[in-house]
Amino acid sequence: MSKKLLLTYDHIPGINTLEVYRQNNGYKSLEKALKTMKPDDIVEEVKKSGLRGRGGAGFPTGMKWSFLAKPEGVPRHLVCNADESEPGTFKDRYLMERIPHLLIEGMIVSSFALGANTSYIYVRGEYFYIIKILQNAIKEAYAAGLLGKNILGSGYDLDLYVQPGGGAYICGEETALLESLEGKRGNPRLKPPFPAVAGLWGRPTVVNNVETIAAVVPIVNFGGDEYAKIGIGKSTGTKLISASGHINKPGVYEIELGVPVEEFIYSDEYCGGIRNGKKLKAVVAGGSSVPILPTELILTTAKGEPRLMSYESLSDGGFATGTMLGSGGFIAMDEDTSIVKNLFTFARFYHHESCGQCSPCREGTGWMEKILKKFIDGKATMSDIDLLWDVQSKIEGKTICPLGEAAAWPVAAAIRHFRHEFEEYVKNPQSIHDVKHYFRLNNLVEA
Amino acid sequence: MFQDLFELEDIELMTTTTEIKFSDSAQQQVQEILHQYPADKSKSALLPLLHLAQAEFDGWLSAPVMDYVASILNIQPIEVYEVASFYSMFNLKPTGKYLIEVCQTSSCWMNGSEDIVRYLERTIQAETGQISPDGMFQIKTVECLGSCGTAPMFQIGDKYYENLTFEKIDTILDDLRKENKRSRYV
Ligand SMILES: Cc1cc2nc3c(=O)[nH]c(=O)nc-3n(C[C@H](O)[C@H](O)[C@H](O)COP(=O)(O)O)c2cc1C
Ligand code: SF4
Ligand code: FES
Secondary structure: OOOOOOOOOOOOOOOOOHHHHHHOOHHHHHHHHHHHHOHHHHHHHHHHHEEEOOOOOOOHHHHHHOOOOOOOOOOEEEEEEEEEOOOOOOOOHHHHHHOOHHHHHHHHHHHHHHHEEEEEEOOOHHHHHHHHHHHHHHHHHHOOOOEEOHHHHHOOEEEOOOOOOOHHHHOOOHHHHHHHHHHOOOOOOOOOOOOOOOOHOOOEEEEEEHHHHHHHHHHHOHHHHHHHHOEEEEEEEEEEEEEEOOOOOOOEEEOOOOEEEEHHOOOOOOOOOHHHOOOOEEEEEEHHHHHHHHEEHHHOOOOOEEEEEHHHHHHOOOOHHOOOOOOOOOEEEOOOOOOOHHHHHHHHHHHOOOOOOHHHHHHHHHHHHHHHHHHHOOOOOOOHHHHHHHHHHOOOOOOOOOOHHHHHHHHHHHOOOHHHHHHHHHHOOOHHOOOOOOOOOOOHHHO | HHHHHHHHOOOOOOOOOOOOOOOOOHHHHHHHHHHHOHHHHHHHHHHHHHHHHHOOOOOOHHHHHHHHHHHHHOHHHHHHHHHHHHHHHHHOOOOOEEEEEEEEEEEEHHOOOOHHHHHHHHHHHOOOOOOOOOOEEEEEEOOOOOOHHOOOOOOEOOOOOOOOOHHHHHHHHHHHHHHOOOOOOO
């Protein structure tokens, strides 16, 4: 079994079509599932695989599936979360664009396992061209009897639809997504009840990320035990990493969980090192929400062990010296990057995306953006650093959904590890203009 | 998001003399969309219908257009306004013919998105948010579009333009001037 489980065939021309996809082992897991397995067998394999949700939280998928309520006579739904809006994350887009049938195959197998007869893929609205790709692929699947009534003669029926979002990061939060899919504003719901009990239209619902659902295909093909042999410890299988920032080879990489961070950054198989021979300064390893770490702490843990690309190793040391794997949005920054300015772009993002239901998040994100703007404008004082710390510390644990925390963590981590940069902005406002934000385009901009 | 709440008063109440009605092909799309949900859950069609309406009616949603969508779904107009004002892709005011949505978040910023905006502003002769004098273009700064590995980038309608350089931008804008059709997502 090779290290690549999802992007095995992504470079084959025409793999986006049903014909080529099928020539390359496509829809094998569906045949196996419908012809030789009962729904509960599939849930069991997913449990054995140790697969954890790839949307960011890393919750065990098999366990989530087994929580699904099954009241007599009430339809259940599977909803795929393709809202992908966490800054730094673009893996789901890659997968859906290149191999749309992999997601569709995963959706059919997973829907069968959960007993759902109508399923939805909720795609962020900005990805409209991907929506069109998925719709074409779904049309092909219907025509081939892989969707609709009596799939492959099994007696199982499934309708699959694609739903566009309207441009709102918060709709990636699963209950906001369900609100949005019901045609409402994307305001997250209070939990409980959890979607497994009362989700879409109040019916039992499972929400899973694109990559999670795609991973069900190799799990069914090879078996949960085989899948669990890949990776390291409780971080089983492979993970798609979206790599961006100041690296030589930005892109989406499928890694076996457990690859050393250093290898991921510097080897030619992955990021290929830092651009222009510069030194690495810091990394945001799992999307904008996770704590930023300086080079020393991203390459090795505080204990001095090599840091690995796995759930456990990245979070080693807690928030004091560690971070999280999150969505796998890996942003590397070189020595010339302003941590404060980068943080400002995150703060502006969260302020823009807060749904506004909870005061600590609505007001706090606004305050954080405003205070950071003062630093950027060279108008901050030393007490603003403490004020910023104070504001972020009053959000965590006080909101309906985790967006508030997601906005606070990056601020806390930047102050924790790069306080000197904030101080420098206060002591020497001119330094802001001296920072060599070397943009690729800089030499082209007129003075 | 929430700031938009208070902009409801900004919704253009302008009425038009032309009748607001989907074209035949759009009507057919409406039927296909409605078919995706249980008959008593048709409100779920709201976002897809707003996208369709925006594409059909000049790239923005006027109050009469939103009222029309409300009538199709048999819901109150306010249910449409509150949704349209929540999501960033729905324009509640007329826009330039081509809306250039430039990502300004982290990876794009690190790769020069501020220069991209400056260059665009100079080229189309309009500041961000303003419609260019010839009515062709409008720049809007937006948050991460899931194209961080190919930064800097912008989106126009359903097209992503990635790994941008100034030369590329010149070519893109020239081509669009020639094409001269309003950008649309749907
Ligand atoms: C603010 C916020 C944004 C989120 N955005 C996404 C997203 O874009 N895609 C995603 O799969 N999960 C996202 N999540 C996580 C979802 O709430 C949910 O946990 C996930 O879709 C479950 O799928 P998984 O178990 O397969 O990861 C987000 C969560 C929060 C709080
Ligand atoms: S934490 Fe923020 S985004 Fe989440 S529900 Fe509260 S206000 Fe909305
Ligand atoms: S940061 Fe610009 S596309 Fe993600």
